Amino acid sequence: MSLAQVLFYIMATIVVGSALFVAYSKNLVRSVFMFFITLFALAGLYVLALADFVAVTQIVIYVGGVLVLILFAFMLSGKETLDVIQHQKSKFISLSNLPAVALALLFFVVMVNVILKTNADGLTWIRQATNNTIQPTDLMTDNIGINLMTRYLLPFEAISILLMMALVGAAHLARKERGTV
Secondary structure (H helix, E strand, C coil): CCHHHHHHHHHHHHHHHHHHHHHHCCCHHHHHHHHHHHHHHHHHHHHHCCCHHHHHHHHHHHHHHHHHHHHHHHHHCCHHHHHHHHCCCCCCCCCCCHHHHHHHHHHHHHHHHHHHHCCHHHCHHHHHHHCCCCCCCCCHHHHHHHHHHCCCHHHHHHHHHHHHHHHHHHHHHHCCCCCCC
């Protein structure tokens, strides 16, 4: 086993373990800090995959932006709000969660249907973009743009949805309750 494989398994274990801790932890502050570790380990996986630009973008956008925004939301929200959130029942499937679960399943069905029915290899502009080889004199930003809009379009869109959800969640946690000063 090579050193790269060992590093991959270590980073993957850190990512999965810390993500599970974030999902199942009852303490919100510890979850945020474990999310910090998850994002850094994910950036390490990007470095192992020779995607340096994506790794730096991961650190700058997620760790530098989203995570700091979430931390400020926790700091600006009152202790009562955090206590109420922390002591909520954690039933995944209940009558109140049914619309959210149904919407998530519908989104998943639509996404799988689009992936299965799309013939992306038949589009001429994708064939032209993927047939190019990278030369030492080429601009890497052009290649990043082509790959983001062809090969990595679905993860790129998923990341934008995740960023929007983090922003809405942080804004929801940071808002003041009605009737308080």
